[in-house]
Amino acid sequence: MSKPAAFDIPYTRFLDPEGRAIVPVPAFAQDASALIPDYRAMVLTRTYDAKAIALQRTGRLGTYASCLGQEAVSVGFGSVMQPGDVLLPTYREPGAQLLHGVTLVEMFLCWGGDERGHDFAGPREDFPVCIPVATQAPHATGVALAFKLRGEARAVVCCFGDGATSKGDIYEALNLAGVWQLPVLFMITNNQWAISVPREAQTATATLAQKAFAAGIPAEQVDGNDLIAMRHAAGQALEKARAGGGPHVIEALTYRLGDHTTADDATRYRDDESVSRHWKEEPIARLRRYLADAGVWSKGDEEALIAACAKEVDAAAETYLATPPEPPEAMFDHLYATLPPSLAKQRAALIEEAAALIAEAKGNG
Amino acid sequence: MAEVTLVEAVNMALAKAMADDAEVLVFGEDVGLDGGVFRSTDGLLARFGAARVMDTPLAEGLIAGVAVGLAAQGFKPVAEIQFMGFIYPALDQIVSHASRMRNRTRGRLTCPMVMRAPFGGGIRAPEHHSESTEAMFAHIPGLRVVIPSSPSHAYGLLLASIRDPDPVIFLEPKRIYRAVREEVADDGRALPLDSCFTLREGGDVTLVTWGAMTMETLAAAETLADEGIGAEVIDVATLKPLDMDQILTSVQKTGRCVIVHEAALSGGWGAEIAARLAEEGLLSLLAPVQRVTGYDTVMPLLRLEQWYMPSEGRIVAAARRALEYA
Numbered sequence: 001m002s003k004p005a006a007f008d009i010p011y012t013r014f015l016d017p018e019g020r021a022i023v024p025v026p027a028f029a030q031d032a033s034a035l036i037p038d039y040r041a042m043v044l045t046r047t048y049d050a051k052a053i054a055l056q057r058t059g060r061l062g063t064y065a066s067c068l069g070q071e072a073v074s075v076g077f078g079s080v081m082q083p084g085d086v087l088l089p090t091y092r093e094p095g096a097q098l099l100h101g102v103t104l105v106e107m108f109l110c111w112g113g114d115e116r117g118h119d120f121a122g123p124r125e126d127f128p129v130c131i132p133v134a135t136q137a138p139h140a141t142g143v144a145l146a147f148k149l150r151g152e153a154r155a156v157v158c159c160f161g162d163g164a165t166s167k168g169d170i171y172e173a174l175n176l177a178g179v180w181q182l183p184v185l186f187m188i189t190n191n192q193w194a195i196s197v198p199r200e201a202q203t204a205t206a207t208l209a210q211k212a213f214a215a216g217i218p219a220e221q222v223d224g225n226d227l228i229a230m231r232h233a234a235g236q237a238l239e240k241a242r243a244g245g246g247p248h249v250i251e252a253l254t255y256r257l258g259d260h261t262t263a264d265d266a267t268r269y270r271d272d273e274s275v276s277r278h279w280k281e282e283p284i285a286r287l288r289r290y291l292a293d294a295g296v297w298s299k300g301d302e303e304a305l306i307a308a309c310a311k312e313v314d315a316a317a318e319t320y321l322a323t324p325p326e327p328p329e330a331m332f333d334h335l336y337a338t339l340p341p342s343l344a345k346q347r348a349a350l351i352e353e354a355a356a357l358i359a360e361a362k363g364n365g
Numbered sequence: 366m367a368e369v370t371l372v373e374a375v376n377m378a379l380a381k382a383m384a385d386d387a388e389v390l391v392f393g394e395d396v397g398l399d400g401g402v403f404r405s406t407d408g409l410l411a412r413f414g415a416a417r418v419m420d421t422p423l424a425e426g427l428i429a430g431v432a433v434g435l436a437a438q439g440f441k442p443v444a445e446i447q448f449m450g451f452i453y454p455a456l457d458q459i460v461s462h463a464s465r466m467r468n469r470t471r472g473r474l475t476c477p478m479v480m481r482a483p484f485g486g487g488i489r490a491p492e493h494h495s496e497s498t499e500a501m502f503a504h505i506p507g508l509r510v511v512i513p514s515s516p517s518h519a520y521g522l523l524l525a526s527i528r529d530p531d532p533v534i535f536l537e538p539k540r541i542y543r544a545v546r547e548e549v550a551d552d553g554r555a556l557p558l559d560s561c562f563t564l565r566e567g568g569d570v571t572l573v574t575w576g577a578m579t580m581e582t583l584a585a586a587e588t589l590a591d592e593g594i595g596a597e598v599i600d601v602a603t604l605k606p607l608d609m610d611q612i613l614t615s616v617q618k619t620g621r622c623v624i625v626h627e628a629a630l631s632g633g634w635g636a637e638i639a640a641r642l643a644e645e646g647l648l649s650l651l652a653p654v655q656r657v658t659g660y661d662t663v664m665p666l667l668r669l670e671q672w673y674m675p676s677e678g679r680i681v682a683a684a685r686r687a688l689e690y691a
């Protein structure tokens with residue numbers, strides 16, 4: 001009897017942690033200066049991330065989930081997305097969101113607890129950050145089905161984490177995408193942790209990528225801290241999807257260098273030593289060394305970039321902080337296409353209550 | 366006796382139940398080494414070991430379903446859902462199985478499980494972390510829905526829920542997890558389920574509430590007292606099955622009733638209480654029942670959530686409205 005099926009999970013890495021190319025880099029990376037925009041996007045992402053944490057610590061932002069250490073994953077697939085593609089992000093993919101046209105101000109508003117942060121001016125079809133883990137995966141399959149039904153050469157990127165792969169939603173979404181050959185890239189950002197639960201306690205499978213095989217979808221692992229590898233793998237997968245070649249799964253291997261969120265204290269469940277070890281593999285220093293060795297990036301370039309990113313992020317934070325909250329009745333104004341009369345009564349009562357409370361506060365103040 | 370917060374009282378009750386009964390198991394996401402994201406299971410892993418305190422994979426439907434299986438085998442699972450906003454994948458297991466197992470097997474298989482979940486707004490949390498959908502569960506026949514309002518109630522009601530032979534949805538008002546400290550004796554004494562608690566006596570108006578809203582409601586009662594109005598405050602505590610007797614007895618005395626909850630108005634559990642008052646207490650009522658609730662809107666993100674939450678002022682105003690009827 002012949003073997004019914006054979007499975008193979010390729011692993012891609014071009015740069016080692018020191019930023020040296022260990023195998024010939026793909027064509028898009030042969031002129032190293034072509035990678036500078038991605039490098040800039042990674043530094044901008046990290047600058048934004050640090051600012052968000054600082055704002056939360058000083059009571060000016062809600063709970064925030066840092067993407068520290070994962071910038072190459074997000075920027076890698078984000079940089080090969082086209083404007084017509086659709087992104088369904090988790091809370092840890094601001095790099096891709098930025099590259100796909102979401103603004104820093106929108107992202108601050110979102111974490112600041114203002115729904116307008118989900119009303120993207122740029123990528124009108126992108127989904128907002130999804131908080132209930134894994135529930136976005138079936139949406140991604142639905143968006144991909146829409147593209148297929150209309151015969152459009154567009155692709156979907158659906159992000160989720162290692163923990164999310166334990167939820168049935170993921171398998172269900174993969175399964176349909178596989179059997180109907182839908183144009184979607186399922187992007188697993190394996191940062192080794194789901195809050196306090198380590199990757200090995202989440203599932204007994206040797207890789208997360210292999211879960212794709214249960215749905216008949218090809219899959220691969222990528223060094224998620226190697227921007228070139230990320231961009232290469234995601235670029236191929238998206239091209240294939242747009243050309244009608246069906247879905248793909250990428251498991252990006254990276255590491256969550258920060259706490260789960262600003263409400264978390266990771267020292268309760270992991271030791272500093274393992275975190276320090278992973279700092280040696282982090283993606284930004286790695287790409288910087290590669291660019292410097294190629295002679296396309298200088299100390300002066302670095303200083304100028306850091307200053308420019310700080311300026312851009314600070315300006316966005318100022319704009320966010322200077323944006324007054326919506327009036328209370330905004331909670332009624334987007335519930336339905338038109339407000340039912342029974343709700344108009346509640347809306348009026350809220351306006352009255354708010355006016356009274358504001359007057360009272362002014363009287364006391 | 367220790368002065369503890371509500372979340373510490375939950376922890377105390379879990380430890381007590383585990384120490385007393387080897388069949389009690391605690392599991393869920395991050396309940397082990399991390400001790401739960403609110404620390405309600407802090408120290409349980411070290412004390413009772415990994416065979417009784419288990420971090421599960423990230424899957425709420427699984428957590429509920431595994432609890433049903435364990436319960437049918439005679440264990441007493443106490444499963445944690447990290448936030449109520451993530452309990453919905455578990456609904457299938459709760460509605461289709463946990464609540465019905467006893468009935469459909471005529472008592473051969475039962476479901477003595479507890480599902481704990483923090484709920485409610487007012488902590489500046491991200492999206493999906495602030496809703497109050499207790500009425501969805503209270504609607505389901507065969508379930509108990511229990512909500513503590515203080516450290517001592519958390520301790521006594523959680524112990525009672527774990528010892529109860531039927532499934533209990535135990536919803537913890539996280540806004541008051543650390544709001545007050547109270548002396549709670551770790552004596553293993555349970556409080557009665559299926560019974561309201563009268564938190565304050567008064568003869569002029571009955572204020573009915575549960576969970577975190579007991580804070581605003583008690584404050585409103587204090588304000589009303591300054592005006593010479595005696596407000597009786599009833600904490601429903603077990604929403605299902607509902608102890609209407611205590612509420613009716615109070616309303617027979619006061620003739621007026623204000624129901625307060627954080628959840629949206631329409632189909633909230635206040636609607637059930639108001640309906641029962643109409644059926645069984647209409648002739649005692651001197652004024653229409655007033656409801657002070659969240660609006661029929663999606664729970665706003667943190668910048669607007671303060672406007673959604675019922676305030677002390679709205680409760681006082683509703684009581685005054687009820688008192689305007691001669």
Ligand SMILES: Cc1ncc(C[n+]2csc(CCOP(=O)(O)OP(=O)(O)O)c2C)c(N)n1
Pocket residue numbers: 090092131132133134160161162163164165191193194195256260394423425447451
């Ligand atoms: C359905 C659901 N359950 C629980 C949570 C609470 N929670 C938020 S993030 C998280 C861990 C997610 O881990 P992973 O998928 O690896 O993503 P990461 O946070 O590491 O990016 C949990 C349990 C949630 N948001 N949604």
Ligand SMILES: [Mg+2]
Pocket residue numbers: 161162163189190191192193194195
């Ligand atoms: Mg993870």
